[in-house]
Each structure stands twice: as structure tokens, then as C-alpha cells.
Amino acid sequence: MSESLKKLIFSITFNSCLFLLLIIGIQNSSTKRKVNLFNKETIALPISFIVGVSFITGSITGSFVPIFFDNKKIDS
Secondary structure, eight states: HHHHHHHHHEEEEEEHHHHHHHHTTTTOOOOEEEOTTEEOOOOEEEEHHHHHHHHHHHHHHHHHHHHHHHOOOOOO
């Protein structure tokens, strides 16, 4: 199995586990807010869910960037 495929599988697994923990953790959250996306308004979501999903999205993006833009060293 190639190294980039291992990193991709690890990233997906790790972030999926974080998302499951986030869902379990916000069940008793009472503070809810609406988010404006472009010109639309979302449903009322817990603030911890919004922050957690933002963190997980950044984690996924940050782990995919080196995989897809890996600089290949040229042997001289």
C-alpha cells in the first residue's frame, strides 16, 4: 500500500472519529445560533457543533494538501 494512501485512510478515520465524538458531546448543548451562509440562513445549531465542524474541516483540508501536492524529488 502506498504511503499517500495510508495517510489518506488515516486522515479519514481520525476525522470520522472526531466527528462521532463531537456528535456525542453536543447532545446536551443548549446554546444555539443561526449561521449566515452566502445569502441563506441555516437552522439553529449548537455553537460547539459549528466550531467543531470548522475544526474538522480544517483538519481534513490540511491533511489532504500535502498528499495531493507532494513535491517529487528528482534524482540527479
